[in-house]
Amino acid sequence: MKFLPAVVLATMLALSGAGDAQNLPTLGDTAREDLSPIMERKLGEQIMQSVRRDPDYMDDGPVSEYLNKLGNLMLEKRPDARGETGNDFEFFAVRDPVLNAFAFPGGFIGFHSGLILAAQTESELASVMGHEIGHVAQRHIARMIGSQKFDVLIPLASLLLGALAARSSPDAAMAVIMGGQGVAIQRQINFTREAEREADRVGFQILRDGGFDTAGMVTFFGRMQGASRNYTDVAPSYLRSHPLTSERMADIQGRMMDQRYKQRVDGLDFYLMQARVRVLQDSSTQGLMDAATFFAGQEHSEKTESKLSAEYGLAFVAYKQHDYAKAQKLLNQVVKQVEQSVRQKNMLKQTSAFASLAIDISMGNKQFDLAIKQAETAMQQLPLSRGIAYQYAEALIAANRSAEAGLFLRDQISLYRQEAGLQNLLAKSYEAQGKQALQHIALAEAYALDGALPAALQQLDIARRDPDVQYFDLSVIDAREREWKEKRREEMLDEKKKK
Ligand SMILES: [Zn+2]
Structure with missing residues (x-):
């Protein structure tokens, strides 16, 4: 219950049915099936207003400046991730020991403190960042939400507020969520497999072009998997939504084959x-x-x-x-x-x-x-x-x-x-x-x-x-x-x- 963004994403999925990668609209399509970039940003901003009020939002200058510097360094290699409207991204941290990271609509990317601390190198942290940027760049969230009118999205905000309230009063908030449209959404938070592979692919490119050690992707995901065996109280939910299948691992390793190993000295x-x-x-x-x-x-x-x-x-x-x-x-x-x-x-x-x-x-x-x-x-x-x-x-x-x-x-x-x-x-x-x-x-x-x-x-x-x-x-x-x-x-x- 502590992980509110999962609830949000889950809700979005529930509203849209399923993220079907097959019928994607092309850009400029007037009868587009995905959420328009302006609406996507508006929704993201609305969610962020609640997040910023949350006591677990880490409002710390040096931390957010570091995350945004790293994120923008990666975005320089992938300007198209900013989308048609040229969104500014916002990278932020929340207090939560569970290893996780998430992307909201419109380019807001959050990191749990637990995940930040688990990264042993900057490249490891950057690999998760690159993957999340990949989701935004490929507009996975907007596609999941689909062509809902904005007023259909408003309930999301109240649902989110319920999730936030859960920190102080879990029962009340659960009632809000269970009574609402979120009933059938438990554990359905995954993007489609294609979406995950796409995010991996884009993330890998950004990581490589940004001069990071691409092995960081494998070592970090591997270590998170190890952690899930040892510490059940901090189950890395990042892996639950991003299972490190042998297929996925092979994909990443395949891409690494043609890369020369890059030793990187972290600042x-x-x-x-x-x-x-x-x-x-x-x-x-x-x-x-x-x-x-x-x-x-x-x-x-x-x-x-x-x-x-x-x-x-x-x-x-x-x-x-x-x-x-x-x-x-x-x-x-x-x-x-x-x-x-x-x-x-x-x-x-x-x-x-x-x-x-x-x-x-x-x-x-x-x-x-x-x-x-x-x-x-x-x-x-x-x-x-x-x-x-x-x-x-x-x-x-x-x-x-x-x-x-x-x-x-x-x-x-x-x-x-x-x-x-x-x-x-x-x-x-x-x-x-x-x-x-x-x-x-x-x-x-x-x-x-x-x-x-x-x-x-x-x-x-x-x-x-x-x-x-x-x-x-x-x-x-x-x-x-x-x-x-x-x-x-x-x-x-x-x-x-x-x-
Ligand atoms: Zn993902």
Whole structure:
């Protein structure tokens, strides 16, 4: 029950009957039988709104930046995977020890923390990523859903919400699912065999063209199969939906025959990301102690990257335990070693892992000015890091420089319109400045981006009634209200149709 995406995919399958690879429409076909790319993306975005609200969604700058960097590196070799509408992909992690990965409609690809930690090399992780990209590139999900009208898809969203609620109240959610259309779907989550082979084929090409070790595909799947024999409590459901048949293995090995073996040296960022995932996967008191024990063992590794990431992991654990002095000392040690290493020193400019932790520690120590300086330096080196941008805004607000934070955030919002987190921070900066009308307008924007229109409209009402509301704000409120009420009307029509 923990694996909600399976439920979603399963539901989609149930709605469409079966994914029949035989009658695929050709591109540009007006009477297309698959879900249109725009609808596919819309559906994916709707699902993601719920996923982002889930406490097990891993909202961590360095981790998601790493996953997206790796994913985009692979997509460069396969631009057609972005589809007719040129979708941006989004790669993300969720806290879940079960070895699994999944693709939502529209290019959203998720990885369980368990799978990320089970990968011994970047090529192994990339092999799963390539396979999932393959499913998206071949539009397997869209074909499974078929030509359903969007209002038929709306129940999916409520079903998904039920699955999400399962984390807090399993019985209630099960009732929702079992009572709905999901009854007959248990265990029918597999793509067709052809689809799996296609995804393998595309994944293999991406892996090879991306310069990864193609043997990673075989070793990783092989190890997952081994794990399924040894640890029944973390049965790798990836293998349940992707059985490693001898046929499939032979296919992959056949492709490898004409490849020269490619030794690949993984970057330190892969290991640092794993260290973070290990800590974030379970930040309970016991979980942190277990992670520390793991890192203490890993510290004795022969491999420089493993050693450095183990020390980094210990620093991160100390931070999570609020022992900022220890965290600082350990982090300094790692950074010093990285600076002195010819091979690793560029890493300081290539991953936000070091800067992010340094800023967090400064914030923990209430050294806000230092945190701001660290964030400014980091932003120059890593201008695309979303995590650092958020940390910078948070540090400015904490340092009572909310007006500056507001300017920075509005600038960010013009670049990243879809990020509700920016609007939430903007609301915080207005609150600190005592600008309540603007605070509620920003909150309204955040709710709207999260897909919660009733709450968004409520915030507009609060803003309008504020005694300090400015004439200009009122016109913004009116325009937004018209737009969202219209959108809400459409939503309600859809909901009615479904009944
Ligand atoms: Zn697959």
